[in-house]
Amino acid sequence: MVRTPCCDKDGLKKGSWTQEEDNKLIAYVTRYGHWNWRLLPKFAGLARCGKSCRLRWLNYLRPDVKRGNFSDEEEETIVRLHEKLGNRWSVIATHLPGRTDNDLKNHWHTTLKKRLGKNVHTERHVKAAKSNSSGANPDKDSIYNNGFFLEGSHSPTVSKTSDPDPDPLSPELSSSEFSSSDYTTHQNLFAEDGFDFLDACLEDVNQNIWTESFHISQVTTQANGIDNFHGSDAAKAMECVRAESPLSYHNENLVVENDDFGFLGAIEPITENSWTEAFVADMSLIPNELLVPLVNESESYFSSTYDSEDLWCLNDNSHDLDVNLFQ
DNA sequence: AACCGTCACAACCGCATGCGA
DNA sequence: CTCGCATGCGGTTGTGACGGT
Structure with a gap:
């Protein structure tokens, strides 16, 4: 069996991640979860393969990643x-x-x-x-x-x-x-x-496995006084995404995968923010097919009549869509 | 100051595994 | 049952920081 490459080899960046790339990945994953690593970089505006994004998130950007010396x-x-x-x-x-x-x-x-x-x-x-x-x-x-x-x-x-x-x-x-x-x-x-x-x-x-959607409002917010963002502190980024993104107020509820998001419950109040610029996920890259309301299916995500009480998530059937649709 | 070796960490690569069609 | 795909995993390599010469 011939395996398909995990990513297109052409035009995809390799090597160390930049601060901008980190910001984009944090912003996207914290808002939409990693519903599909392979497609994620396209929507997040990253010239990386999904595998690289996954590694970067899991090993470095997750809010619960403990850094420093081993005890x-x-x-x-x-x-x-x-x-x-x-x-x-x-x-x-x-x-x-x-x-x-x-x-x-x-x-x-x-x-x-x-x-x-x-x-x-x-x-x-x-x-x-x-x-x-x-x-x-x-x-x-x-x-x-x-x-x-x-x-x-x-x-x-x-x-x-x-x-x-x-x-x-x-x-x-x-x-x-x-x-x-x-x-x-x-x-x-x-x-x-x-x-x-x-x-x-x-x-x-x-007990740390998520079974329900994450309610981001549980996180204490304090996005003022942002001076300098460090990728290692993704919890701060979550705050910033919520506070700075023009779409964030729509997104009170995030539906995430039922895997390793238990860390979200361990986020501590932010006392020192260091975000220089708010990153806004490019929602125009995400086709409406992928965004379906959990309550009212008749309205699109960008509808001007959007009801903030509605819950939205990425379409579970997104995996079935032709990849070419997004290219 | 320049070079070199060592170290720690980040990232990549290829294979394994699980799952759905 | 087979195939194709996405994801997970472990081994390996790349790279920057640091200290010694």
């Missing part, structure tokens, strides 16, 4: 979960609110893996010293307990004692190298350690 607790969680789950970063990320799989992946490769490598190296020397002095097998549960691992947890590297002198930074540290027996062993070890918070966390994740 000790977060790092410990990452290490524990990686020990148990391997490189399933998206799963691990669900247990670290505000952190994306990309964040975790980057932090693992740039910091944690190396740190663990050093620790393993140190522990191996300790182990060797103990072995030399006593001649007995050292306490297995004490190995690798360096602040990251609990008693009883085992690193894959330590388990591979057959290697005479492995490089602590070698790919051996990757859990993807685990044998199935290694994985089973580690699962059992965690179970023995009472490593049961995973199930508890799943409940929280499920």
Whole structure:
């Protein structure tokens, strides 16, 4: 089967996102949701492929994305979960609110893996010293307990004692190298350690799934005093879109996808706005077919007789429309 | 000041997966 | 059941900042 490209290769920008592009994407997604990533850039006025837009939104622009250094607790969680789950970063990320799989992946490769490598190296020397002095097998549960691992947890590297002198930074540290027996062993070890918070966390994740449309008026608004906009603070952008867009007062209710918009409930009151210019989504790019009223189907979105009480959303059937219609 | 190496982070790429026609 | 599509995921690469020489 030949896959169609995710986007047209010609004329689409790649590389770092500009502030203007961020603004456009934030404005569009906060108002209309990401109903279709592939078509979204056309409507948002972005010369990017949908895939790029999705990545930018999920990894950087979402209001709930936590930035800054990882706390000790977060790092410990990452290490524990990686020990148990391997490189399933998206799963691990669900247990670290505000952190994306990309964040975790980057932090693992740039910091944690190396740190663990050093620790393993140190522990191996300790182990060797103990072995030399006593001649007995050292306490297995004490190995690798360096602040990251609990008693009883085992690193894959330590388990591979057959290697005479492995490089602590070698790919051996990757859990993807685990044998199935290694994985089973580690699962059992965690179970023995009472490593049961995973199930508890799943409940929280499920509770964050949106089932109803988001009512933007729940967000505290304070759009005055805007000086400088930073893409990382998309929550501020939401305020600005609402306050500055001439259409925003129409759009009291946004219908968003039933996926990962739980973050919208976590938006905090804005105390420091930094938006230089209001971005107005180019509604002329959105065909009326895509905009249907939830209450009164006889009026178009731009109707002068528009009733502010009506609810509007993007047409659920938009996926079926010919893509050429929008080109 | 210029160069170079390292690091952290952002972004891209290709494949996997789920779903509807 | 197969196909085509959209989206998700993980590996990899690109890039800018920073510090050392």
